[in-house]
Amino acid sequence: MTLSTLSETLWAERRLLEMLRFRLEVHELVLASGRLHALAQAGRELSRTLDAVHTADLGRAVDSDGAATELGLAPGASLGEITAAAPPPWSDMLQAHHHALTELVTDIRRLADRNQQLLQDSAPAAGAERDDAR
Template structure:
C-alpha cells in the first residue's frame, strides 16, 4: 500500500468533505424539484431541472477526483475497488474515525436523494396522468397565494403606522399559463432526471 502519509489522509478527508457538501446541495435541488412537481407548479421546472443537472455534474467531477485519490493506495478491496469502509480500516487514527464518519454521513445523504428521486418520478407520472385527464396540472394541496397588498398610512396617537388592506388572492400560475404540450415535455424531463443520479463509483465506494 502506497501514498499513505499524513498529507494523503488529510487530502482524502478534505475531498470527502467537499463531496459531502456538494451532495447536500444536490439533495436540496432534488427536494426543491419534488416540492414544485408535487405542487403542480410547472412554471419553474425548467430552471429547477437545469440547476439539478449542474449540481449533479459537480458531484460527478469531485467523485472522479476522489476515486483517483483512493487509487493511489493500491489497496485491493473485496470486490476489486476498495470501499470507504475498507479504506477506513487501514487508515491510522484519527483518520480512521474521520473516514467512518464520512461514510455514515455520505450514505445518509445519498439514501435521502434516492428516496426523493423515486418520489419525484412518481409525482411526475401522477402529473402526466392528471394532464391527460384534465388538460392541465394543478396543486395537489390547493392553497391560495397571497398577492402583495397595498398599504395605507394612518395616524394613531400622533404616530404614523402602516395599515395593510385586506390581502388579495390569486390562483397559482394564472399569470403564466403554459401550454399542455410544454407541461408534458417538462414532466417527462422530470421523470428522466429522477432516474439520472447514477453515480455507480460512489455507490460502490459506500457499499
C-alpha cells in the same frame, strides 16, 4: 498526506451531495405545487448539481486510490476498506464521512424516487392543460 487529501475531498463531496439533496427537495416542491412553469429551471439547477457530483466522484476515486496505495491496499479499495486500514484519527474521520455519505445517498434515492412518482402523476395533468390551452 494522502489521507488528508481524501478527507478534504470527502468533505467537498458531502457538501455537493447536500446541495443535490436540496435541489431534489426544491424539485419535489415544484412538482407537488403544480407550478410546472418552474419545472424547467428546477431541472436545470438539478442537472448542474448532478454534473458537479459526477466530477467530484471522479476526483474521489483518484484520491481514494492514492490513499489505498499509501495504506498498502490495492487501487479501487472501498472507503470501508480504506477506513479499516487507516490509523487513528483518520479511521474515525473516514468512518464519519462514510456514515454521512451513506445517509445522504439514502435521502437522495428516496427523494429521486418521490420525484419520479410525482413526475409520472403530473404528466397526465400537464397534457390536459395543453389540451385546454388549444
